[in-house]
Amino acid sequence: MTGSEPTILLVEDNEVNRDMLVRRLQRAGHKVATAGDGEAALTAMREQQPAVVLMDMNLPVKDGWTACREAQHDASIAEIPIIALTAHAMEEDKHRALEAGCSDYATKPVDFPDLLTKIAAQLDAHH
Amino acid sequence: MAAETNQPDQWASRILASAQPLLAAAARPTVTIDAPMDSDVEALQEGLERIRELLASPSSDMNHDLLNLIGAIRGYAEMLYEDIALLHPALKETLPAVLSAVDSTQVTLEMPTSDDSPPRKTEAPGVILAVDDMPENRELISRLLSRAGHTVISAESGEEALELLETRGMDVVLLDLMMPGIGGAEVLRRMKEHDGLRATPVIMISGRQDMDQIIACIQSGADDYLLKPFNPVLLQARISAGIERKRWHDREEDYRHQLERNERFIRQTFGRYLSDDIVSQLLEAPEGLELGGDLREVTIMMSDICGFTSLAEHLPPPQVVALLNRYFEQMTGIIFDHEGTIDEFLGDAILAVFGAPKRQQNDPERAVRCALAMREAMTTVNAANKAAGLPELQHRIALNTGSVIAGNIGSEQRAKYGCVGHAMNVTSRIEGHTETDEILISDATRQALPEDIFELGEPRELIVKGIDDHILAYPVLGLRS
Incomplete structure (x- = not known):
């Protein structure tokens, strides 16, 4: 990785939620980049090589599932861990996320301390 | 009214409006909380109830927007809390009181809100084992069923479920299909092989995409199934049916033992001498x-x-x-x-x-x-x-x-x-x-x-x-x- 501190790519189409999460992640000391849809997420992953991706699965243009699968087949970004953000109690999503190649998942509304733990675990595992 | 209540945005904004006095109170350096107006509390309760109904319905588009909104509100509120606590260390102690006031408003939702909606206390409460690896699901099941008067015991894995089943009798087991480690299908298989557990009704829980496995579970002895997200009414109904089945089975079993004893005795005594x-x-x-x-x-x-x-x-x-x-x-x-x-x-x-x-x-x-x-x-x-x-x-x-x-x-x-x-x-x-x-x-x-x-x-x-x-x-x- 190039930068001094790892970048987290947050992929979230809902503006309010994205703003909130960016603020919280920054306050927790993370460097955050954002993308608003699955296609933009893949581009950002290739260009910025983030350390972790937080991916909402319900996205416009290209949804999270497709983006995850495509990322897995692109050698340049296949290793980047993706934490899926899935709807509360949507059991389908949990299994589909892991199947699609995500490293972990968190349900929305996000339990923030729990999310930070999951991010830290992925950062540790990949460095 | 019906058309109006189907707009989640309206409800969210009503919730926000209802929460304003609390948020405003929290933002003041000196916290004095006025008792919330009855109409505010009512609106809040109504709004939360409606949102819960929306969340229980599987229409995901509507839920997604609503979830984002709620999630954002919660996130901002938590940040606000962090900020306030940082700026006014003294508030660190009093703010939780505000939040618990909000919580207790939610708690009142669990109680009857009016005479025409009494708590659905079931006539036959039972002991229910809820097995799910997702804490929020366990919490939801536990809350819904406890309200109806059942005793709910939770297990977060198949392993824990099997241990609990060994220690005490359950009337119904709610079993998540997909779990890490010993999955629901395996727990079911072991129960069916176990003389003492075979008769305990099992209701499988799963997502819509696992229908094939659900069918396999029904074939290997599961009594019923529920799809996530739960419909609370359906959950209650299936649990009641399961408990009823268990009760009948227990009574039948007692009666059968009694008959067997009698029959054995009578056949031994008379078999050789009577037609x-x-x-x-x-x-x-x-x-x-x-x-x-x-x-x-x-x-x-x-x-x-x-x-x-x-x-x-x-x-x-x-x-x-x-x-x-x-x-x-x-x-x-x-x-x-x-x-x-x-x-x-x-x-x-x-x-x-x-x-x-x-x-x-x-x-x-x-x-x-x-x-x-x-x-x-x-x-x-x-x-x-x-x-x-x-x-x-x-x-x-x-x-x-x-x-x-x-x-x-x-x-x-x-x-x-x-x-x-x-x-x-x-x-x-x-x-x-x-x-x-x-x-x-x-x-x-x-x-x-x-x-x-x-x-x-x-x-x-x-x-x-x-x-x-x-x-x-x-x-x-x-x-x-």
């Missing part, structure tokens, strides 16, 4: 049976083969056995057909009673009809004997009616159902006076018979040893035409 019909009748109404020994009127039948002792001396043993078996087989069948009870086989003699253990109105009549049928059957027996090169047999039958004590008689090691009493001895004496091929009935039996059925011969006065009175006996000639 299957009578045993079955007794089993159907076991309360009509008193085994303690009771005094009752029965008609006693004694028969023997004339001159069998000397006959047996002149025949090789296998032929004696063949002769006896053919004869007994025929006679036993006829006695059972007439619902008589065979008390004993004594050498070539048969002792049977009619009226024990089960009393019937026409015991004496059946006994006489039985004797006539036995006499007639001798033709068949002798035809077979002749064909086999064996000698022909002749027998005689005596009948008497009187009171005997019927019950299980014997020692602890060996007891059997039988009759004792004076009437038994009298029968034996009458038999001693019966001629070859004759059916002789005592006056007591004659008096117990309905008139005009049987053709009787002239009475004979018998003088018998050891019995004071003279006995009047009648030969039965046949059925009156």
Whole structure:
């Protein structure tokens, strides 16, 4: 990785939620980049090589599932861990996320301390 | 109203509006919280209830927007809390009070909000094991079912579920299909292999995409299934049905054990002496049976083969056995057909009673009809004997009616159902006076018979040893035409 501190790519189409999460992640000391849809997420992953991706699965243009699968087949970004953000109690999503190649998942509304733990675990595992 | 309530945005904004006083209070350096207006609380409750309904419905588009909004509100609120705590350390203590005030508003949602929506307390609360690896699902199930009065025990893995099942009885198991480690299907399989757990109803929980596996689980014994996200009403209904099934099963099991005990006892006691019909009748109404020994009127039948002792001396043993078996087989069948009870086989003699253990109105009549049928059957027996090169047999039958004590008689090691009493001895004496091929009935039996059925011969006065009175006996000639 190039930068001094790892970048987290947050992929979230809902503006309010994205703003909130960016603020919280920054306050927790993370460097955050954002993308608003699955296609933009893949581009950002290739260009910025983030350390972790937080991916909402319900996205416009290209949804999270497709983006995850495509990322897995692109050698340049296949290793980047993706934490899926899935709807509360949507059991389908949990299994589909892991199947699609995500490293972990968190349900929305996000339990923030729990999310930070999951991010830290992925950062540790990949460095 | 209906169209309006379907707009989640409206409800979210109403919630925000309702929360304003609390948020405003929290933002002030000195916290004083006015009691929320009743109308605010009502609006909040209504809004949260509506949102919960929306969340329970599987329309994901609507939920997604709503979730984002709620999530963002919560996130900002938490940041606000962090900020305030940072800027005003003193508030760090008082803010949780504000938040718990919000929480308690939510808690009141769990209670009845008005008279027309009483808590759905179930009439049959049960112990439910909820197995799910997702904490929020466990919490949701636990909350919904506890409200209905059930006791909910949660397990976060298949392993934990199996351990809990070993320690205590559950009325229903709610089992998540997809779990890390031992999954739902495996827990189900182990339960079905376990004698003590097989009957516990299992409701599988899964997502829509796992329908194939759900079907497999139903085939291997799961009782029902629920799809996520739960419909709370459906959850309650399935749980109640499951508990009902369990209750029925438990009652059935108790009853079956009781019946098995009774049946074993009755078959052991009577199987050898009674026809299957009578045993079955007794089993159907076991309360009509008193085994303690009771005094009752029965008609006693004694028969023997004339001159069998000397006959047996002149025949090789296998032929004696063949002769006896053919004869007994025929006679036993006829006695059972007439619902008589065979008390004993004594050498070539048969002792049977009619009226024990089960009393019937026409015991004496059946006994006489039985004797006539036995006499007639001798033709068949002798035809077979002749064909086999064996000698022909002749027998005689005596009948008497009187009171005997019927019950299980014997020692602890060996007891059997039988009759004792004076009437038994009298029968034996009458038999001693019966001629070859004759059916002789005592006056007591004659008096117990309905008139005009049987053709009787002239009475004979018998003088018998050891019995004071003279006995009047009648030969039965046949059925009156």
